[in-house]
Amino acid sequence: MTHASALLRLVEDTIGLSLPIRLRTWDGSEAGPLGAPVVVIRNRRALRHVLWSPGELGIARAYVQGDLDVEGDLGEGLRAIWDAVRDARAADGAAGRPRVRPRQVASAAALALRLGAVGRRPPRPAAESALTGELHSKERDLAAISHHYDLSNDFYELILDPNMAYSSGFHITPEVTLEEAQTAKLHLVCRKLGLQPGMRMVDIGSGWGSLTLFAAEHYGVHVTGVTLSVEQRDYVMDRAAERGLQDRVQVSLRHFRDLEASGVRDAEIDAIASIEMGEHVGDAEYVVFTESIHRYLKPGGRVLIQQMSRSNDAPGDRPGGGPFIETYIAPDMHMKPLPKTLGLIAAAGLEIRDVQAMREHYPQTVAAWAANLEDNWDRAVKLIGEEYARVWRLYLTGGALAFEENRMGVDQILAVKPSARGVSGMPASPLHWLSSAT
Incomplete structure (x- = not known):
């Protein structure tokens, strides 16, 4: 199984729906429907960002540092993903966020090891805020x-x-x-x-x-x-x-x-x-x-x-x-x-x-x-x-x-x-x- 196929299968299994995107990884492999917005994972550091900060923040860090990108219209890509999430939740009546189970955690760890993505937490982008002190002082x-x-x-x-x-x-x-x-x-x-x-x-x-x-x-x-x-x-x-x-x-x-x-x-x-x-x-x-x-x-x-x-x-x-x-x-x-x-x-x-x-x-x-x-x-x-x-x-x-x-x-x-x-x-x-x- 190619890097792209393995990653796409893991993500879809975790969130419980098929994503309307095509995935391309750093080795050149691709997976997902033809004609869909293409998400490009340029290197293993993108995966480490997500492993250390699962969810929106990890993905954002990878995007901000250029390790992850979207070919074509970024808005159309995000809109397609949101539409798929809404449709899936409406179909099964789920309103909350996907629940990650121990089996999926183990699968993610095994895949990360196989892809060589396990490592230290990547440096946070310089564009992040770092506030200290009492809230709203x-x-x-x-x-x-x-x-x-x-x-x-x-x-x-x-x-x-x-x-x-x-x-x-x-x-x-x-x-x-x-x-x-x-x-x-x-x-x-x-x-x-x-x-x-x-x-x-x-x-x-x-x-x-x-x-x-x-x-x-x-x-x-x-x-x-x-x-x-x-x-x-x-x-x-x-x-x-x-x-x-x-x-x-x-x-x-x-x-x-x-x-x-x-x-x-x-x-x-x-x-x-x-x-x-x-x-x-x-x-x-x-x-x-x-x-x-x-x-x-x-x-x-x-x-x-x-x-x-x-x-x-x-x-x-x-x-x-x-x-x-x-x-x-x-x-x-x-x-x-x-x-x-x-x-x-x-x-x-x-x-x-x-x-x-x-x-x-x-x-x-x-x-x-x-x-x-x-x-x-x-x-x-x-x-x-x-x-x-x-x-x-x-x-x-x-x-x-x-x-x-x-x-x-x-x-x-x-x-x-x-x-x-x-x-x-x-x-x-x-x-x-x-x-x-x-």
């Missing part, structure tokens, strides 16, 4: 943000739109460009917040300033952006200077729990936005997050939170989206089911006025980012190295599928702080902001 949050967002401003300029919006766009039609979708999203956020010239706004998790700069430039508001990333803060202030917005834009290099040090006072802020930052707030800390928003808003002030969520039936022990995302992309991220997030916002005394699901928009946004990455692959590798570039290729492909298949969602949640007499000042219909944004 200010120091650890800073390290988590720095791991992802301080990678390279030049790299992010390669893949994002000119607004530098690193969040789901608002794709009014499938034909709109990435820049048009992000501009529509920014208008939508500003209209929902009811921004008017002279207002004071706080942008928590302001990133590269897409909303901060847009609101200041197009709606005339005074914006305090909040970030933990030095590179992001410097980037936004440079763009503000270029556009003559220094008098309306301030970016504070602080944790959201330290807003008072940025000159933000209780009940003085007209509008607060948090665009895909709430996922980085720990489960226990989210209460502090929503209570802080309530405290800083004026009566009648609005908050818009655009936030990713996980499905209600997702495993509770993987709130960050799985081993790959939690290790390489967003360490300590904590996504909640949407109903839980809504409950926490309401419990802080904020009245929820609108929830707009944007799940189907995100695959279109991510597909545009992925296309930009592929179009600029050599430049990306030069900027961040091949390991990190492969991390991003896998991240964007898998992320798009997670939203496409409803394993993850994203929503815009609009809430208001009513006055003591219950006055909200909100328009009577969401058409007020939807017609203007489009």
Whole structure:
């Protein structure tokens, strides 16, 4: 039996289904259906990664280091595997992960010995995070943000739109460009917040300033952006200077729990936005997050939170989206089911006025980012190295599928702080902001 045949048989026996892939191993042998996506195992180190870390993380490590690859469209390969897993589980009513039995462990060990794959644990890829300290302490949050967002401003300029919006766009039609979708999203956020010239706004998790700069430039508001990333803060202030917005834009290099040090006072802020930052707030800390928003808003002030969520039936022990995302992309991220997030916002005394699901928009946004990455692959590798570039290729492909298949969602949640007499000042219909944004 060839290397490829033996490996494919072992994997299929372990997970209990036939995989719609073709496998090619380092000796040139192949097994599996013709015409299927081809998974290439380039060397024995790929197997050692999986032996030492069975499952998603071991496979990711092998892929990131180039020991394992997929020929052709990576997304189609992952989609075919997910479809096969779903069909098999639906057929036998199984909802959990495959259970590895002692017989399969023995078979895997024997095959690894025969293939010469047994050996020391391979070095972990340099692209992995290695956080220490207390979960969601200010120091650890800073390290988590720095791991992802301080990678390279030049790299992010390669893949994002000119607004530098690193969040789901608002794709009014499938034909709109990435820049048009992000501009529509920014208008939508500003209209929902009811921004008017002279207002004071706080942008928590302001990133590269897409909303901060847009609101200041197009709606005339005074914006305090909040970030933990030095590179992001410097980037936004440079763009503000270029556009003559220094008098309306301030970016504070602080944790959201330290807003008072940025000159933000209780009940003085007209509008607060948090665009895909709430996922980085720990489960226990989210209460502090929503209570802080309530405290800083004026009566009648609005908050818009655009936030990713996980499905209600997702495993509770993987709130960050799985081993790959939690290790390489967003360490300590904590996504909640949407109903839980809504409950926490309401419990802080904020009245929820609108929830707009944007799940189907995100695959279109991510597909545009992925296309930009592929179009600029050599430049990306030069900027961040091949390991990190492969991390991003896998991240964007898998992320798009997670939203496409409803394993993850994203929503815009609009809430208001009513006055003591219950006055909200909100328009009577969401058409007020939807017609203007489009």
